[in-house]
Amino acid sequence: MKTISEPTRRRLVLLANLLSRSKQERITSVKIQEMTGFSRDLIRKDISLLDFKGGVSNGYDSKELLAAICSGLGLSFGEKGEARFCCIVGLGKLGAAIMQCGMFDKTPFKIKAGFDSRVNRTEVLSADFPLYPAAKMETVIPGENIEFAILAVEDEQAQLMADRLVRSGIRGMVNLTGESLSVGDEVVVENISPVLALENILAKI
Amino acid sequence: MKTISEPTRRRLVLLANLLSRSKQERITSVKIQEMTGFSRDLIRKDISLLDFKGGVSNGYDSKELLAAICSGLGLSFGEKGEARFCCIVGLGKLGAAIMQCGMFDKTPFKIKAGFDSRVNRTEVLSADFPLYPAAKMETVIPGENIEFAILAVEDEQAQLMADRLVRSGIRGMVNLTGESLSVGDEVVVENISPVLALENILAKI
DNA sequence: TAGATTGTTAATCGATTAACAATC
DNA sequence: TAGATTGTTAATCGATTAACAATC
Numbered sequence: 001m002k003t004i005s006e007p008t009r010r011r012l013v014l015l016a017n018l019l020s021r022s023k024q025e026r027i028t029s030v031k032i033q034e035m036t037g038f039s040r041d042l043i044r045k046d047i048s049l050l051d052f053k054g055g056v057s058n059g060y061d062s063k064e065l066l067a068a069i070c071s072g073l074g075l076s077f078g079e080k081g082e083a084r085f086c087c088i089v090g091l092g093k094l095g096a097a098i099m100q101c102g103m104f105d106k107t108p109f110k111i112k113a114g115f116d117s118r119v120n121r122t123e124v125l126s127a128d129f130p131l132y133p134a135a136k137m138e139t140v141i142p143g144e145n146i147e148f149a150i151l152a153v154e155d156e157q158a159q160l161m162a163d164r165l166v167r168s169g170i171r172g173m174v175n176l177t178g179e180s181l182s183v184g185d186e187v188v189v190e191n192i193s194p195v196l197a198l199e200n201i202l203a204k205i
Numbered sequence: 206m207k208t209i210s211e212p213t214r215r216r217l218v219l220l221a222n223l224l225s226r227s228k229q230e231r232i233t234s235v236k237i238q239e240m241t242g243f244s245r246d247l248i249r250k251d252i253s254l255l256d257f258k259g260g261v262s263n264g265y266d267s268k269e270l271l272a273a274i275c276s277g278l279g280l281s282f283g284e285k286g287e288a289r290f291c292c293i294v295g296l297g298k299l300g301a302a303i304m305q306c307g308m309f310d311k312t313p314f315k316i317k318a319g320f321d322s323r324v325n326r327t328e329v330l331s332a333d334f335p336l337y338p339a340a341k342m343e344t345v346i347p348g349e350n351i352e353f354a355i356l357a358v359e360d361e362q363a364q365l366m367a368d369r370l371v372r373s374g375i376r377g378m379v380n381l382t383g384e385s386l387s388v389g390d391e392v393v394v395e396n397i398s399p400v401l402a403l404e405n406i407l408a409k410i
Numbered sequence: 411t412a413g414a415t416t417g418t419t420a421a422t423c424g425a426t427t428a429a430c431a432a433t434c
Numbered sequence: 435t436a437g438a439t440t441g442t443t444a445a446t447c448g449a450t451t452a453a454c455a456a457t458c
Contacts, residue, residue, distance in 0.1 A: 007449070013404050014396075018385050021360075028415065036385060040415095041451060048417060057415045057458040073408040084407065097302030098399065103383075109403050148403055155226075172406035174399050178308075180223050180241060188406045191219075192397035194303065194379050198314050198353055199218050201377035201393045202289065203278040212425070233439065245439095246427060253441060262434040262439045 001051050001072060008046045011038055012069050015046075019066040020077040028059035076108045083110045085146045089134070089161050090153030091116040091125055094176060098150060099127050112144045117157070134164070141168035149173040151181075162189075206256050206277060213251045216243055217274050220251075224271040225282040233264035281313045288315045290351045294339070294366050295358030296321040296330055299381065303355060304332050317349045322362070339369070346373035354378040356386075367394075 004012070018035060019027070029040035029047075036043075047055065052068035054060055070076055086109050088095050099114055114131040116122050122131040132140055140146070149165050151158060151173050158179035165173055165187075172188035175181055178195050209217070223240060224232070234245035234252075241248075252260070257273035259265055275281055291314050293300050304319055319336040321327050327336040337345055345351070354370050356363060356378050363384040370378055370392075377393035380386055383400050 005449075009408050010405060013401070013408050014385060017383065017401060017404065021384070030415080035387065039451075041453095042449090044416065045418085045450080053417080055416050057413095057456090059415070074410075075404060075408055084403075086403070093302040093306040094308070097298040101298040103299070103398075103400060107400055107403075109400065148406060150399060171410055172403075174402040174406070176399075178222065179226070180219060182240060188409050190402040190406055192399065192402050193308075194355060194381075194397065195308060195312055195314065196218070196222060197379040197395040197397050198289075198291070198312075198377075199222065199280060200215060201353060201379070201395055203214050203218050203280055204393050205279075205376055210425075235439080244427075246429095247425090249440065250426080250442085258441080260440050262432090262437095264439070 002049050004049055004072070008049060009073065011036070011043070011046055012050075012073060013075070015043070016066055016069040016073070016075055016077065019062050019069070022062055024062055026059045027062050027065065031059075078106055078108075081108050084108050084148060085110055085112045085144060086148040086150060087111065087113040087115060087141065087144075087146045088150045088152060089115045089137075089165065090151065090157070091118075091121040091131065092152065092154070095150070095152035096121075096125055098152060099125075109148070112146055113140050115140075134161070137164050138168045141165070141170060147171045150176065152176045155179050207254050209254055209277070213254060214278065216241070216248070216251055217255075217278060218280070220248070221271055221274040221278070221280055221282065224267050224274070227267055229267055231264045232267050232270065236264075283311055283313075286313050289313055289353060290315055290317045290349060291353040291355065292316065292318040292320060292346065292349075292351045293355045293357060294320045294342075294370065295356065295362070296323075296326040296336065297357065297359070300355070300357035301326075301330055303357060304330075314353070317351055318345050320345075322358075339366070342369050343373045346370070346375060352376045355381065357381045360384050 029043045032043050033040040050068045050072040054064045088099050088111060091114050112129050114127060115134045115137055117134040119133055122133055125131060149170050151161060153161050155177050158177040159181060162181045162183055166183050175189055175191045176193055178193045181189050183189055234248045237248050238245040255273045255277040259269045293304050293316060296319050309316060317334050319332060320339045320342055322339040324338055327338055330336060354375050356366060358366050360382050363382040364386060367386045367388055371388050380394055380396045381398055383398045386394050388394055
């Protein structure tokens with residue numbers, strides 16, 4: 001398979017998400033354009049980078065296309081496929097809410113641990129998985145095969161905890177704090193701070 | 206000022222964030238490269254698109270550079286500058302946490318209202334600002350000059366509520382749901398679902 | 411069939427990198 | 435000064451769009 005560029009990869013991830021929720025049996029590049037705003041030519045080009053020649057003159061079979069994207073990108077949807085283990089770092093209001101709101105329930109992502117440097121948080125809160133003091137990160141994360149982290153600590157602690165996550169062998173983290181994190185090249189960071197998002201909106205309008 | 210492309214704009218927003226937290230008086234493109242990973246040539250080129258010639262042979266004055274980015278992009282930091290009014294739609298665990306965790310406290314973004322279609326949520330919860338049943342969106346949003354929304358409803362309601370926000374005259378929304386939203390061209394959407402973020406990480410590694 | 415759609419190549423457009431004189 | 439850094443132009447690289455034969 002050809003290498004897939006960053007913009008193409010992000011579009012395909014979005015498309016996979018869309019397909020996983022769609023009830024339509026078939027879909028065309030024109031319909032995808034309507035739903036996503038990406039041009040239909042671009043969509044066909046993106047799809048052509050996968051090893052997938054399923055398209056016919058009346059479009060794609062949604063399930064087949066989804067499967068092709070998943071196999072091309074190493075994704076899976078809807079609990080099937082291998083579970084990927086995650087942890088939540090920072091159990092303040094936001095971290096606790098993410099932990100408890102069940103947003104990963106129908107995904108292959110499974111939370112295996114929560115961490116906080118404040119003992120009273122790990123003792124007061126309860127979850128379907130164990131909560132640990134932050135001091136346990138370096139042992140629990142490799143021990144439980146945790147690959148990804150959700151970082152929801154206070155801004156002041158963000159880089160410190162990111163460093164510990166990296167040392168613990170994490171492969172990627174979702175950064176909900178307002179800080180920009182410095183991590184090594186092998187660790188992937190996705191910045192999804194709501195404040196940063198609002199700033200990006202404000203700068204655009 | 207020259208027009209600023211999407212990638213440049215996002216880099217500058219990140220840089221502004223970084224500068225607003227930095228305690229260093231001066232900064233160079235080399236230091237910015239170390240902190241962000243963007244190449245120093247690219248950073249200088251980005252900065253050159255602003256109407257700002259403050260750089261000298263030993264770098265930039267951090268405050269001046271921040272001010273230039275803010276004025277070029279229409280941003281402001283640290284409560285100063287005009288307040289921008291926001292609302293939260295969906296007061297489940299996640300929405301309530303964002304409402305209560307004070308993440309916008311030191312920003313120009315100010316939450317003026319919370320909405321939920323379930324009356325018991327708006328009655329049980331409390332906040333520094335009023336909570337309304339979703340039926341009030343179309344009157345409260347224009348009435349309170351609310352420009353931006355944080356969408357934190359269940360996936361099933363996401364498009365429905367997005368439509369109502371658009372009808373209410375919102376200019377941008379931060380989408381925390383897993384759904385892709387269809388909105389008109391004038392409304393800006395930032396997708397920051399943690400699940401989507403994890404999928405993007407997984408597809409990258 | 412006629413019309414819509416795919417897969418792919420070629421053309422265009424835009425973004426990043428390289429290079430360097432000017433500056434302190 | 436010497437060395438580091440900026441601002442900017444030219445060169446390169448890569449991503450998007452246009453175009454169209456092949457397909458159903």
